[in-house]
Amino acid sequence: MKKLDLKILENADRQTVERLAELCPSAGERERKILWRRLESRCKDYKYAYSVQGVEAYKSSHFRELLNAIAVCTAFILVITGSIFGLKRLKAPYNTLSPSVEITTTAATEMASNDKTDAQTELVLKMLNSIDYYDKVSGRLVEKGNGDTFNDVKFEVDLTTARSYSHIRQCWSDSHESVINGNISSAELIKDENETYDFIRYSDGNSVYTYNLSSKKKEYISPAVKRTESEKIPDDERREGSSKNLWWKWRTDPLNCEYASHSLFPQLIVSISLEDQDKWQIVGSQTYIGRECTAVSGKDGSFTALIDKQTGVLLKYVATDSNGEICDYICVQSIAFDDEADDVREFDFTESEAD
């Protein structure tokens, strides 16, 4: 009998690689999006860097070089003479100077532009460090699942103890617009082989478990991540990559609440939509579910988002595709921080069967 190891697929020939590529996708939807955005950004840089490629090098004759040298010398003499003349004229009254209005306007525009970029950077850094702005949080959100599905997530997180509780219901949606507007009471749970996608994700501070409410099974997921393991990265070291292709470094996620982390610690959304500051803008402020938010939108209209001013938490994100159809969303329906937040409940696994 021959022996076979699945490692046999490693370092394979071209034919095998082609079949592997055909058999399964290499990346999920979000990973694909990130790769495409990074590629777009590189293409843009490349266009500027190599815009004169393929043109033959110009060689000037010695006669022309001599003429150029004479022209440069003449220009230099004229500049010196002009400067001396100009300095003498400065003794004249100030009203001979050109109006300052134009200069002021240009300077003001530049300053406004810099202020905009600073405000964008400040906002992104707040989002990337949102976990530093609260200790406890609880609430409810909906986010788009695959196809016509969405996740309804109730969450309670305590960063100081690494404990968390979230109840996730994966449901069918008739219309994503109505889900975004909060009409989810009649949503039907997804079922597969007698199992519903209705489960608890729970961290006791040491380990993270999942408990399926239909099969009553408990499953170990991973060790819990403590807040101290999510080291803060200094702001000036936060950008990574070469000067032409920068992206934001990520911190370890200490929420232990995966299904709410895209909102509570929105590093992924920053990577997907806010990486290139030329492609989005701050459009104003808005109050949403009782929180003061900064409203941002993609310049091409591809997304809108509301970010909590106090914490950097993403409260609403709606992205559309090139046909204007909704292709992604996260909408927080209620949220409370720190003293106002619910305590993380104790979850009883006693009825469950450990794997």
Place this chain on the structure above:
Amino acid sequence: MTHSEYRLLLKTNRTKAQQTLFNEYLNYVYAIAYNRLHRCGSREDIGDCVLDVFMDVFSSYDEKCDFSGDVKGFIGTVAFRKAANYYRKLCRNGVGVPLDEYAEAIPSDENIAVSTENSELRTILLDLIESLGKPDSTIIIEKFYYGRSSLEISKIVHISPIMVRVRCSRALKKLRKLLADKDITM
């Protein structure tokens, strides 16, 4: 996608042409880069290699060429060469390749008989994995070839992480049985 289709798209909408090409061949390019680099590089290295391949394809594509076949051959060649360059660069930088693994990773031309047998085994294995049907075939390859977690796979195959584990264990049992029928153990 054929060369002529790509050229036509390039004339009408360059960005759309490139995005279509990217969407269609990302799996292929990623599989090539992963196959070559996963022993010596990180996920980021593989991602960078994939992006470099597409950059090279976009920038070096001759829009005046009169080829009419599939673009896959061109993309595959660029990808294999770029992955080999990355491999050499990563190995030179000494990024975590123990000597014994390094030796294993260099394709050997000494054991032709073994290579042929391995090639046959690979074909049998892939045939059997494919016969499991989707999503089981995808789960097995994502888990044991790409080394992804159940959570990551759940996002690709659109079922919950718990179901990924359940299906993976069942599919593996079935695969073992299918292999045993062919006198192969795993």
